Amino acid sequence: MSDMAQKDTDKKNMDKKNVGLFVTCLVDLTRPSVGFATARLLEAGGCTVHVPDSQTCCGQPAYNAGDKVDAQALARNVITAFEDFDYIVAPSGSCAGMIREHFPALLAEDEKMSARAQGVAAKTYELMEFLHDVLGVSDTGTTFQGAVTYQDSCAGLRELGIKEQPRALMAAVDGLSLKELDDGESCCGFGGLFSVKYPDISGKIVDDKAEAIEKTGADVLLGGDLGCLMNIAGRLQRRGSPVKVRHLAEVLAGMTGDVPPIGETKE
Amino acid sequence: MGPRELILGNIAKSLKESALSPSSRQEIETRLSAHANNTVPRRGQGENEAQTALFIAEAERVNATTERLDGLEQVGEAVLRYLASHNLPGSVKVAPHPLLENVDWSKHPTLDVARGRAEDSDQASLSVARAGVAETGTLVLHSGPECPTTLNFLPDNHIVLLPQSQLVGAYEEAWEMLRGDSNAMPRTVNWVTGPSRSADIEQTLLLGAHGPRRLHILIINDKKTT
């Protein structure tokens, strides 16, 4: 390699964004494929992906249950594990929203952590917005044959303002056609622990959502938040619906051939 | 300690313990006497004729009917025509308003005109609006010896005379007109936007809940005379 070429490579590596992948506990434990899809998309976008081994959970379940002490402890853990990266990216609007919108308030009275929480919050992104807004990706170069519909994550939509980014990325996928949901901005009834603490109410809300999804005539439901997707997939399957469910990252990373839809087996 | 002192004391205590920053009494008095406008929608702004067109469009959107008249001399005829078109008897309870005193009712012997407040038996009333607000097609009426409030609510058919010169863009302008009339508020100021309605049964929108079933607005071109 010539000196010139060596310099170019060095410069490229220096320019490379160091991204800490906050994979989220649900993806880590139940659907690693979403994590690999995310890593693949970030690397294709020119990032160096780091996965700190000490990550567990963003603390949202504790925070939403009123358990502030545990939520604060988990937030400190996330901050310590991730604050040295240029960016923190999560394939979830809900977890990214927790870090970006709630950590600063949660740790506001912690003198040592308050500024660090704000620092981490300022560089945390949900995957689709990071790809589209920060990396400037407009086309992931993938193909997916089929009619899909899309469920926005409530936290992604209303806490982070993510609406156009996933749609822009889907529009660039060859073969994919999007059929929007009626009352598409409404919640699917997941709500984390809400879904198990108030199963009747959650079940009713997700049933309405499943009905709206079936009405679109789409073959596949896509979304950006595994919690919502597991909830909806579970209800669609209980209804005997043919609609399959996937995280959008799997489609964008061209991994749909490697992994069956949520709650399905390979055959 | 009486309830008044108790409540005001609790308020003072809560405010003192809070991070809220109160204004001085002087600042508050100044704010009140300035009664400045907040954001005023641009929609109602424009020439009087454009405002009139907007007023009519907005009022009709909410099921009022409108009619433009060239002068007061056409009022009697318009009232008669309106009553006939709804198969109503030729009688109307009229506000004892100076403007309506200028109408020559004697030209319409088939129209029975009574003046005063409304009674339950009155089927139609005629009152005069202090202002019309183009923004939403809203009438501004107020109580007084010349304009009893019952006329606006008891009869099934409410006819309102609105001089075109009294048409403004925004509600704020109507407040300024009222402030110019008197130092004190009348007992009642009514903003009326369309006829009475309810959707309380199965969310089905129905006109004529407790107030008038119909609202008819006569916009008088009073430009020539003023």
Place this chain on the structure above:
Amino acid sequence: MQSTSRHFNSNARKGIADAKLQAALSKLSHGFPVKRLAAMARLPEFEALRDDARDIKEHTLANLGTYLEIYEAKVLESGGHVHWATDAADACEIILGICRDVDAKTVTKGKSMISEEIAVNEYLENNGVQPIETDLGEYIIQLRHEPPSHIIAPAIHLSKEQVAETFRGEHRHLQTGRNLDEPRTLLEEARGELRRKFIAADVGITGANMVIAETGTSIIVTNEGNGDLTQTLPKTHIVIASIEKVVPTLEDATTILRVLARSATGQEMSVYNTFSTGPKRPEDLDGPENYHVVMLDNGRSKMLGGEFHDMLRCIRCSACLNHCPVYKAIGGHAYGWVYSGPMGAVLIPGLQGLAETHDLPGASTFCGKCEDVCPMRIPLPRMLRSWREKAYAARLGSTKARFGLAAWAFLARRPSFYRPIMAFGVGLLALIGRRGRFSTLPLAGGWTASRDLSAPEGTTFLSQWKRGKR
């Protein structure tokens, strides 16, 4: 009324199983929210007006004592009276006192949530004064002895057949064979019945959407005109207001009115916005001779400046109910008291005590839609979370859920324990969940009651990544 908030879960199940209620709620989703969006689209200044409205209320609340004193002085100046009531019992007693002073037999009422909050109907009835609700929806639920299920559409839970049955039972002097098949005929019957009552009433009671310090004015907002007949025909007009309703000027009230109807029903403006100042003037031909304002606190002065302070900006528009997935699943009666939806879930624990009402703030998905649509930009989810923190600290709620959460947090705080335990767990689940999902699973009954649970892939992301998989 007796609160049933402690039975929230069984109330909710009842609501979900009630087909008529579900039909009404599904109609609601396609009604008010759609009209609201259309009205917003016609008014480019809507967001600026929301900011103004919030700022007006915040300024007023920061100076609440001063504005209330100025308001009171103006009411007195215009010939009215102001009575201060620290709680519901005080307010009821004051209202009864005024009714007795004029020897009232019947009282007509405009729709008022404060009146529901203090349960004045029951009190008047028990003391020989007959209160008659005149808003169509309120009239129907009064005949049925029910609380409102929605703050602006109180009878939204009822079908026309249920209303017809109620009218047949109550209006016994009318022909038994009459046709009551359509909303129109029901409305006409109510209009006829109430017309006589408006005229006969000795006292009219209304609420107040706002009161204005500059002029000593109270405002009511209605579509039916019932509030106006209520406050114009009888000799005495009583206004029940609460301390947070005050705004400085007519212009400030105007700004709030611009966002109120649009947020509530999607109307550009409600049909009747009525501004009342004092009793009739001597030369007026109609109007009440006496004008009384009952100014209620009922815990609000203590909310001021505290963690629930923002709730004092609420203008009771119902946008948060109309957009709430939980409200739309269970209806208003599930909340067990006079308020419902997100605003009710914030208010009720403060008024009824958290011990029996903690499920109300508990039952939210935190989807954020309520805050998104609130014209006064009230951070409802934040306040619901505040109640959850108090409930957690007081150890209220299911011990199973608490235990599960504590165990999870214990592990999640200790990555070196968490990792192997979770890896073992997901491996096991993947093994028994080879079908791809579970339709039942021990300890996951809450989930699997209404949906399948997808099985984990089998190996955690972190362990695979560590082994070099990409």
